[in-house]
Amino acid sequence: xxxxxxxxxxxxxxxxxxxxxxxxxxxxxxxxxxxxxxxxxxxxxxxxxxxxxxxxxxxxxxxxxxxxxxxxxxxxxxxxxxxxxxxxxxxxxxxxxxxxxxxxxxxxxxxxxxxxxxxxxxxxxxxxxxxxxxxxxxxxxxxxxxxxxxxxxxxxxxxxxxxxxxxxxxxxxxxxxxxxxxxxxxxxxxxxxxxxxxxxxxxxxxxxxxxxxxxxxxxxxxxxxxxxxxxxxxxxxxxxxxxxxxxxxxxxxxxxxxxxxxxxxxxxxxxxxxxxxxxxxxxxxxxxxxxxxxxxxxxxxxxxxxxxxxxxxxx
Amino acid sequence: xxxxxxxxxxxxxxxxxxxxxxxxxxxxxxxxxxxxxxxxxxxxxxxxxxxxxxxxxxxxxxxxxxxxxxxxxxxxxxxxxxxxxxxxxxxxxxxxxxxxxxxxxxxxxxxxxxxxxxxxxxxxxxxxxxxxxxxxxxxxxxxxxxxxxxxxxxxxxxxxxxxxxxxxxxxxxxxxxxxxxxxxxxxxxxxxxxxxxxxxxxxxxxxxxxxxxxxxxxxxxxxxxxxxxxxxxxxxxxxxxxxxxxxxxxxxxxxxxx
Numbered sequence: 001x002x003x004x005x006x007x008x009x010x011x012x013x014x015x016x017x018x019x020x021x022x023x024x025x026x027x028x029x030x031x032x033x034x035x036x037x038x039x040x041x042x043x044x045x046x047x048x049x050x051x052x053x054x055x056x057x058x059x060x061x062x063x064x065x066x067x068x069x070x071x072x073x074x075x076x077x078x079x080x081x082x083x084x085x086x087x088x089x090x091x092x093x094x095x096x097x098x099x100x101x102x103x104x105x106x107x108x109x110x111x112x113x114x115x116x117x118x119x120x121x122x123x124x125x126x127x128x129x130x131x132x133x134x135x136x137x138x139x140x141x142x143x144x145x146x147x148x149x150x151x152x153x154x155x156x157x158x159x160x161x162x163x164x165x166x167x168x169x170x171x172x173x174x175x176x177x178x179x180x181x182x183x184x185x186x187x188x189x190x191x192x193x194x195x196x197x198x199x200x201x202x203x204x205x206x207x208x209x210x211x212x213x214x215x216x217x218x219x220x221x222x223x224x225x226x227x228x229x230x231x232x233x234x235x236x237x238x239x240x241x242x243x244x245x246x247x248x249x250x251x252x253x254x255x256x257x258x259x260x261x262x263x264x265x266x267x268x269x270x271x272x273x274x275x276x277x278x279x280x281x282x283x284x285x286x287x288x289x290x291x292x293x294x295x296x297x298x299x300x301x302x303x304x305x306x307x308x309x310x311x312x313x314x315x
Numbered sequence: 316x317x318x319x320x321x322x323x324x325x326x327x328x329x330x331x332x333x334x335x336x337x338x339x340x341x342x343x344x345x346x347x348x349x350x351x352x353x354x355x356x357x358x359x360x361x362x363x364x365x366x367x368x369x370x371x372x373x374x375x376x377x378x379x380x381x382x383x384x385x386x387x388x389x390x391x392x393x394x395x396x397x398x399x400x401x402x403x404x405x406x407x408x409x410x411x412x413x414x415x416x417x418x419x420x421x422x423x424x425x426x427x428x429x430x431x432x433x434x435x436x437x438x439x440x441x442x443x444x445x446x447x448x449x450x451x452x453x454x455x456x457x458x459x460x461x462x463x464x465x466x467x468x469x470x471x472x473x474x475x476x477x478x479x480x481x482x483x484x485x486x487x488x489x490x491x492x493x494x495x496x497x498x499x500x501x502x503x504x505x506x507x508x509x510x511x512x513x514x515x516x517x518x519x520x521x522x523x524x525x526x527x528x529x530x531x532x533x534x535x536x537x538x539x540x541x542x543x544x545x546x547x548x549x550x551x552x553x554x555x556x557x558x559x560x561x562x563x564x565x566x567x568x569x570x571x572x573x
Binding site for chain 1: 401403442443444445446447448451452453454455456459500
């Protein structure tokens with residue numbers, strides 16, 4: 001009996017706790033009533049549903065797009081397209097969610113437009129680089145791994161990024177070239193085609209037998225294992241220069257063997273020309289040596305010298 | 316003497332020399348620890364003219380060296396070059412519109428050394444020159460060969476058929492265009508072909524070249540009847556569908572010379 005009494009006495013203290021909670025947040029609180037209405041619940045449900053459906057839809061689109069670009073586009077371009085689609089998808093979800101939440105989008109988009117103009121002015125260079133990046137990728141002038149030359153800077157394309165192209169030079173330096181600069185410059189893609197011509201400009205002395213020089217050069221090209229038989233080598237007399245006769249000789253090599261071919265051909269030409277007695281022309285000046293001959297005197301010259309100018313003596 | 320066969324390691328005989336045409340393939344064995352190392356090198360014809368061969372030491376870079384592991388022998392086998400071969404015909408000819416010509420062309424092989432079926436070295440049997448087949452934009456770098464075209468049912472009339480350094484290719488050339496086409500170069504992809512025959516006469520599967528106004532297409536031409544008693548001396552480097560890939564090339568047009 002005593003135990004029962006104790007419990008009965010303790011009961012009012014336990015029951016008093018909820019009443020304190022509702023003292024702090026009362027059931028008839030105006031804010032609470034405004035927040036947790038049926039309309040609010042519907043809006044929240046709509047937002048959650050929109051976000052969920054948006055993520056599922058965008059996810060599906062991205063997955064399909066990724067498969068398509070993997071098959072049909074190169075890795076760099078495909079990655080860029082997928083990334084743009086992702087950003088657009090997220091923007092689409094954000095707008096849909098805000099619309100579902102009942103936010104006035106026209107005001108928001110207006111503000112975003114003004115902010116966009118301000119940011120656009122501030123980030124003009126970055127935007128230019130970004131847009132130039134699209135042209136570089138779409139033109140397909142070069143791709144990762146190609147060797148290019150941009151205004152005298154040459155190297156291997158290390159990466160093509162949204163804002164710049166990074167080159168690894170042959171002395172192993174990394175050079176960043178903004179996409180805008182690339183669009184404005186003359187870009188030479190050295191490794192685009194399977195073959196490349198070695199152009200040799202040779203200046204020989206005027207006593208050279210040009211036919212013999214031509215024959216020697218063609219023999220050298222034929223003996224070089226890396227030189228291509230087709231297309232055939234090109235020989236041309238470029239013209240007569242101050243110091244000698246200018247010859248042009250072009251030999252085709254596989255692009256990846258051009259470097260070795262360049263060395264082999266130059267060494268072979270020097271060696272063979274020395275053997276054949278064909279001399280390379282150096283800047284020269286021809287000086288003729290002879291006796292000085294007195295100029296013939298005119299008949300009236302002596303008289304004029306003896307008497308001087310007639311008008312001067314007054315006679 | 317049979318050349319294309321399996322050979323045991325020359326452990327106690329110094330350097331073994333295989334003579335193929337005017338080339339010599341030298342094979343020797345070196346010991347590294349308790350392992351055998353096979354060393355191989357090819358000698359150019361001018362090096363073979365003297366009465367005595369002056370070979371570099373086995374540590375020289377001229378030798379191709381490889382560990383034999385547990386293998387006790389190596390195989391000397393004919394092989395196609397590692398790149399396509401462009402055969403320039405010594406006497407080019409025109410093919411009338413709609414016509415088909417059957418015949419034989421010949422290409423140079425290489426001597427390869429295989430250990431446990433894997434190719435570990437391959438030596439050209441002549442100085443390997445190169446050329447471009449196709450257009451300068453999209454052509455392919457090929458091994459250059461200049462041989463004759465034999466318009467005959469059998470290649471017996473050609474001395475090249477009995478030459479150990481050549482393999483004969485039966486070909487069918489068809490002009491599918493409305494204009495005559497000059498046939499001067501033919502390109503073959505050795506990786507798609509096998510070599511069958513015996514010690515002296517070797518041949519591949521039949522090839523089909525179809526010329527059109529835009530270019531040329533090359534492919535295997537169905538099944539080929541092989542000579543009786545012939546054996547497979549080299550298998551194709553590719554298998555399955557890759558063997559039947561049809562290669563297409565633009566016909567070479569005269570390019571601007573400067």
